[in-house]
Amino acid sequence: MWFWGVSAVIFDKGSRTINDACLIYCLPGGGVELNPIPISLYLYILCYTISLQQRGTSAANMSQKEVNGSSHRGKVLTLETMNQNVRQVEYAVRGPMVLRAVQIEEELKKGVKKPFTEVIKANVGDAHAMGQKPITFIRQVLALCAYPALLEDDKFPEDAKLRARRILDGCGGQSIGAYSASQGIECIRKDVASYIEKRDGGIPSNHENIYLSTGASDAIVTMLKLLICGEGRTRTGVMISIPQYPLYSAALTELQGVQINYYLDEDKCWGLDVGELRRSLTAAREHCNPRALCIINPGNPTGQVQSRQCIEDVIRFAKEEGLLLMADEVYQDNVYAEGCVFHSFKKVLFEMGPEFSSVVELVSFHSTSKCYMGECGFRGGYMEVVNLDPEVKAQLTKLVSVRLCSPVSGQALMDVVVNPPQPGEPSYATFTKERAAVLADLAEKAKLTEESFNNVPGFHCNPVQGAMYTFPRITIPQKAIDQAKAAGQAPDQMYCMKLLETTGICLVPGSGFGQREGTFHFRMTILPPKEKLKYVLEKIAEFNAQFLQDYS
């Protein structure tokens, strides 16, 4: 357990006396635990911490003065005076590993000799960066939207032009450069609602419940902002699965929400168990006010596709315990394993009957960055809210409306995604072929990766049922663990750093996502092209053998 910080938590309203204070411990797996401490101890620690920081700050200021040659003048904005929450934020996917990877790339460019010729960034789910081809139809519609003069060009198919015209009609001045309404262009929201209805077998969807967002991340953070309130024991707690996609933990840190961990079961293919949900919730109620349960399906980093039974269990649990469900479904088209099917939370909810479907508050998220599109750079996304209190929904709409709209090009992209070519349309055949090819390629790589890793001594790799990642459990010898701990590093972080330095392959250590104490993992994407993926798998196996030997 690491001592993470001290928090002056509760001020009595108006009187400014400290009522309560606690030490916050960081748990392995990323959770937090609060232990009340006497005020005197708190004040002592606070003074000590500040004096440490001041010493640090004066040192920094000294060197600033030396560098700038200016007279004795400290900075206005220092580590000490800035927002402390920002300092705690960690986002492993783009953290220290990536910084080092970028450095290594610079070194390679400068001609520094290394045992490899390129850095392979298998750390982030960026499909196009790894060579995945964009879908022709999508790019045609977007090009037409960007430069409408192309509507006169007969190189572009009619069905693409039809969609471009529809989108442009929804834009101010027929331009994607105009700000749109903050909730998103209405005709696009209507198209999203139709898509959801079709996907969910006719269960109605209202476009007023759709909010277009800057990727799914933006919508997730917006909902968290809406949810987080209270102080001390009444501070909002949000349940997240461990291992988790670290956007959730980072956002909770920044917004000062309480992170409540529930563990997925590695031995059961990362399945979710209601007993574990209950355990986690009961413990959390001791120190916060749990109000939401987040679930990623298909999972990131774990790749599991939840069974229908499991989804029903989660819905039942949410109803019993009065929790708002946040269903992150950005990988809904990425399903590979035999017998696995994507079930949308909304569909299951409504099929469980009015006892649930009229009560359970659900928010579902989707994005244009994943699935078969992989268009991360466009920042398209939406959320659909179900059963929100009408007054809360009004507040949500207000919160969204005072900000700028999401990028209009992303909204346009979302429209194409929910409104693809239909049988009989000119682009249908090509579109279907391209889409199937992307998904089949991913499925093949998922299988290849699982098989490969399960042949590596010390690795245990669950089937990659969906999404884009593999999260194998690795074995790190005690000697290596000790060395890492002495250096103040998580053991799997040390493993991944050495892997990067030796092979140029960039992964994300499992500690960045959370994992059970004493276990180690890494997350690797299955996105590199097949030949490169085979190379990566070989190199990792080689490295692992050497690593085990070096630390035996």
Place this chain on the structure above:
Amino acid sequence: MKKPYNEVIDVSRDNPHATGMKPMSFVRQVIASCIYPELIDSDKMPLDVRKRAKTLLECIGGSVGCYSDTIGIPIMRDSVSDFLTRRDEGVPSASGKIFITHGSDHGFGLLLTMLVRGDRSPLVGVLTPVPSQDFGNATLVASGATAVPYYLDGQQGWRLHTEELQRALRSAREVCDPIALYVINPGDPTGHVQSRESMEEIIRFVYEEKLLLFANEDHQDILIGEGCMFISYKKVLAEMGSPFSDAVELASIHSASKGFMGEGGLHGGYLELVNFDPSVQIEFDRLISLLVLPIIGQLALEVMLNPLQPGEPSYEHYQEEIQHIRETLVHNVTRAFEVLDSLPGISCEPINGGASMFPRLHLPHTAIHQAKEEQLPDFFYCSRLLEQTGLCVCPGSDLGLPEGTYHIRLCIMTSVDTMEEVLRRLGKFHKQFMKDFS
């Protein structure tokens, strides 16, 4: 539903394309070619478009669908710093201090996030100009910082006076911990372009009072007044030399949303940090690491900062488009002045820059009296205007102006025809309003 108009015209905020301004062709051709690279190989697009698109695509990893931070950002930062070095005639700019954003509002929001200290008392304060869109706007409110108003001088073309800043700072210190001064130059909605002397006074002020300086320079391309010049705060700061130039912590904000580009919907902007503590900059990097910025917006930004050179095939047309926009603006301002200033009960100040006019309303007592039953008088005026004519303008009270003076803000980045219609509706309504409440 029957109304005496066919459509609503919204000039309450700066949204050029929605009000009839056209996007710049070169920008859109480049963007379209980056989106659909088949266009690079065809001869449908001019050569310079194809070349630019090809270069940009290579820099961003081959596809506009990539996450920009994993591949593109360093290139964009370099473009920005090259542009700034050129613009500021040699004052160096380092790409390590450039941060790409969704736009100016977003940049401002990021800066605020760095400042606030949660609910801990005292709250952090930011001196914010009135009138401005940022006063009381959601970015400030939601951030948890306190907006401390300082009033621009409506009698003198909306200048900043240091005495007023002093007053604001003194009163701020009683309720919060003021840590930053936010200036907008060219001013919006005021249209005021600061003189060098005024800017030097501001810099001296923040130096003495130990404040951060946030400068929103989004409208730097639009200068209308005769002989008006835009100088960046960064340049003025550098040219003031020590002790100011190496001490004052300045953040400059800009974007592709305003000016000739008007590409607000594409979300491309940047901010530059000068003299910030390096360890604070690292934390800024950490905050930014959670964000993923749209590539299209950055492409627009890149073209804006790296425009065409004489001799290139599209150069002439590009210059014609800029000229046309300039002429449209001058025309709109002249017309608006002509029409509005001649009406009883409205007076206009000449504007030197920016994208808005900010006429003052001299409302009859009857109107003020009736309004006060439910709302602020200028809001009352604007509501009736919207209901009766379908024209939407922004009341001065929304921009922080206190009771007693009444204004409306209307954006002038519109097509000539749209402006005529705006003035027709406004003129007709206003005459009737003055009659009804005389």
